[in-house]
Amino acid sequence: MLxxxxxxxxxxxxxxxxxxxxxxxxxxxVLALGGVPQADLPDGVQQVRLRLLERAARGxxxxxxxxxxxxxxxxxxxxxxxxxxxxxxxxxxxxxxxxQSAQPxxxxxxxxxxxxxxGLDGLPDTQRQVVVLRFFADLPVRAIAEQLGVPExxxxxxxxxxxxxxxxRLHEDEVV
Numbered sequence: 528m529l530x531x532x533x534x535x536x537x538x539x540x541x542x543x544x545x546x547x548x549x550x551x552x553x554x555x556x557v558l559a560l561g562g563v564p565q566a567d568l569p570d571g572v573q574q575v576r577l578r579l580l581e582r583a584a585r586g587x588x589x590x591x592x593x594x595x596x597x598x599x600x601x602x603x604x605x606x607x608x609x610x611x612x613x614x615x616x617x618x619x620x621x622x623x624x625x626x627q628s629a630q631p632x633x634x635x636x637x638x639x640x641x642x643x644x645x646g647l648d649g650l651p652d653t654q655r656q657v658v659v660l661r662f663f664a665d666l667p668v669r670a671i672a673e674q675l676g677v678p679e680x681x682x683x684x685x686x687x688x689x690x691x692x693x694x695x696r697l698h699e700d701e702v703v
Contacts (some may be wrong), residue, residue, distance in 0.1 A: 546579070567608070606652050
């Protein structure tokens with residue numbers, strides 16, 4: 528079984544999980560913020576694990592920053608999910624459900640979270656992807672550009688446009 532932690536002396540039959548607990552939480556969060564329904568999050572995490580194991584099986588070096596690589600793969604999976612499912616559910620509803628299953632927060636925080644999630648849902652995929660990677664996954668612009676294979680200026684431009692649109696949406700909805 529791939530998820531189990533192998534004991535010393537068991538040989539190669541049982542491998543260590545390629546994602547530690549913090550990386551798995553980050554992947555789940557990126558998938559959720561990218562619009563993947565909560566019910567599909569375990570499959571998304573497994574897809575990231577599988578891609579990391581396939582990469583190793585092909586003899587490629589491990590990514591310099593596994594956490595950043597996994598966040599970008601998760602972000603790409605979320606974009607793929609949107610293309611396949613045509614966004615049946617709104618991100619705001621999914622994020623609100625995730626917030627309720629986690630620790631409840633103040634009403635103002637919940638309203639702001641839902642408003643931001645709805646604002647993210649209205650962004651083009653490429654803009655939403657860089658916003659999630661930059662502000663939630665906390666990746667620097669350079670790492671995002673490297674992982675997505677685009678110039679840093681493109682990442683900065685997408686961030687600027689997305690943040691401006693989110694800010695306008697929040698002011699329009701009188702949330703801030």
